[in-house]
Amino acid sequence: MADAPLPTFKPALIEKIFEQSWGGRKLRTASDSTRLTAEFMRVFVIEAMGRAASVAKAEGSDTIEPHHLEAVLPELLLDF
Amino acid sequence: MDDDDVSYDESLKARIKASVHYTVGKICQREESEMGVKCSKQFLAALAELTYGKCGSLASDLESFAKHAKRSTIQVEDVKLCARKNPSLAKLVAEKATDLEAETQERLSKKRRKDNKPADEDGESASDAAPSAAVASAATGATHKSKKVRQA
Structure with missing residues (x-):
């Protein structure tokens, strides 16, 4: 299981989001920095899910619903 | 045209x-069994939207950091700065950065070896490279010295 590569964001996708946010201003990205950002976003997703999961479990629910994410959102955004 | x-x-x-939605789905699917929970579709959609928004704010942060450093290229250091407020996250990001750099170096050296092979044998090219590096460093040393002499 550990052998399979972890699912993560493609560097090209990260770059597209960056370009869209920069709106035509000329900036380049080193290839390592897009891959590092991908890892950053992967950790962000897993952390969000983990925190929401613990709220869901505390409620006695097996399924994570949007309001569980809502409950952890402020602290999550402070930590990232 | 504008339309x-x-x-x-x-x-x-x-x-x-x-x-983004697809990738978030993939990541969560993998974690589901480990955490012993399931993700509802609405949750995944909300998380995807959140992730997209976060990535956009990251982009503007990176732009500011690079500009502040008078660069027009986003470097790994800029991404590390984004994680500075959370020590454990900063550590994680720094470790990943080291891994990535090692990976890149390995890929580069492999490519270089591949490029060199058709021309001559590995051992020879290595012995060729070493003296030239030494010469180069000696040359820079010499220029430094000459600068110092001139300054003196």
């Missing part, structure tokens, strides 16, 4: 969001 541009932008945005 076309706008609709193109919109469709690109939709495609990017779809792609």
